[in-house]
Amino acid sequence: MTLDEFDVIRTYFKKKLKRNDILRGIGDDCALLSPPANKNLLVSTDTLNLGSHFFADTPPFDIGYKSVAVSLSDLAAMGGEPAWLLLSLTLPKIDNAWLEEFSKGLFSAMCPLNLELVGGNITKGPLAITTQILGFIPEGIILSRSGARENDLIFVTGTLGDAALALAIFNKEIDERLFSVEEIQQLKTRLFRPLPRIMEGQIISEVATSAIDLSDGLIADLQHILEQSRMGATLYLKNIPLSPQLKKIERTCQQNLVLNGGDDYELCFTLPPKQVPALMKKLVQQNLGEIRCIGKIESTLGLRITQANGLLVDFEHKGYKHF
Numbered sequence: 001m002t003l004d005e006f007d008v009i010r011t012y013f014k015k016k017l018k019r020n021d022i023l024r025g026i027g028d029d030c031a032l033l034s035p036p037a038n039k040n041l042l043v044s045t046d047t048l049n050l051g052s053h054f055f056a057d058t059p060p061f062d063i064g065y066k067s068v069a070v071s072l073s074d075l076a077a078m079g080g081e082p083a084w085l086l087l088s089l090t091l092p093k094i095d096n097a098w099l100e101e102f103s104k105g106l107f108s109a110m111c112p113l114n115l116e117l118v119g120g121n122i123t124k125g126p127l128a129i130t131t132q133i134l135g136f137i138p139e140g141i142i143l144s145r146s147g148a149r150e151n152d153l154i155f156v157t158g159t160l161g162d163a164a165l166a167l168a169i170f171n172k173e174i175d176e177r178l179f180s181v182e183e184i185q186q187l188k189t190r191l192f193r194p195l196p197r198i199m200e201g202q203i204i205s206e207v208a209t210s211a212i213d214l215s216d217g218l219i220a221d222l223q224h225i226l227e228q229s230r231m232g233a234t235l236y237l238k239n240i241p242l243s244p245q246l247k248k249i250e251r252t253c254q255q256n257l258v259l260n261g262g263d264d265y266e267l268c269f270t271l272p273p274k275q276v277p278a279l280m281k282k283l284v285q286q287n288l289g290e291i292r293c294i295g296k297i298e299s300t301l302g303l304r305i306t307q308a309n310g311l312l313v314d315f316e317h318k319g320y321k322h323f
């Protein structure tokens with residue numbers, strides 16, 4: 001039986017609501033939502049397109065998962081608490097098997113987070129997925145890209161370059177025989193099931209001076225902080241955290257993936273040195289992953305990258321650009 005768009009919504013996307021701040025969810029012309037009085041609203045939208053963000057052979061579960069994860073990562077970068085999601089789907093046809101897996105992936109990324117789908121749209125056309133996320137931040141907290149100050153330290157969560165390494169392996173630019181089956185699996189997870197740093201973002205937001213999520217590559221994204229804060233920085237190459245997989249590849253290639261590889265969805269943030277011990281302690285107490293100091297904000301504009309011996313690295317700046 002062929003489903004129409006309303007059957008699709010009912011079958012795959014309309015779930016029993018658990019949050020009590022959704023006065024009307026899927027089914028009306030708008031969702032009617034009741035944000036808490038003492039919080040501000042954070043809103044962000046993102047689109048995944050076939051051919052750019054995923055490929056014909058990407059499992060639909062992963063596409064569903066990632067469409068939520070990329071929006072959650074934007075929210076994490078501003079310290080937000082996720083609440084509501086909208087989903088606009090452009091589909092070439094109604095494919096039940098695809099929708100079943102896609103929606104499973106979507107809800108699997110949402111469900112640990114008390115995040116609920118409150119509306120969306122379905123149209124016919126080349127496959128594209130747009131999500132819009134809404135979340136809260138306590139009044140008075142603004143974690144933006146523009147607050148970095150001289151002598152702040154630059155930190156990142158997790159390890160960098162793994163998603164780009166996975167992509168390079170799929171594109172046969174790097175020999176997959178360097179890695180075990182398990183290592184390849186871990187890299188695939190980094191590319192298709194990124195872990196948005198929601199808890200870290202909330203904790204960081206209390207003390208950090210600026211933050212961004214790393215979607216286009218460390219250099220490209222850090223430059224946004226530097227430009228908007230009107231500051232410069234030095235990065236210490238040897239401090240950048242690398243996965244065991246990344247350590248296995250040739251140095252020039254490794255350096256390029258770490259500095260310019262996109263899709264990591266880790267957070268990069270700046271912190272006054274005196275805030276470091278308390279933040280480290282808090283992250284450990286909450287069982288959250290390590291953060292690593294990779295550099296320092298300076299008043300001299302521009303970005304410098306140094307090696308262990310103190311010499312400057314001659315780096316290429318070619319983060320992901322859409323056009």
Ligand code: ADP
Binds near residue numbers: 025026030118121
């Ligand atoms: P309208 O024509 O008024 O824009 P639609 O008929 O497109 O509304 O959608 C009906 C309801 O289903 C709306 O509440 C809308 O938010 C919801 N909806 C549509 N598509 C999706 C989707 N992909 N995921 C979740 N909710 C959806």
Ligand code: MG
Binds near residue numbers: 028029
């Ligand atoms: Mg309407």
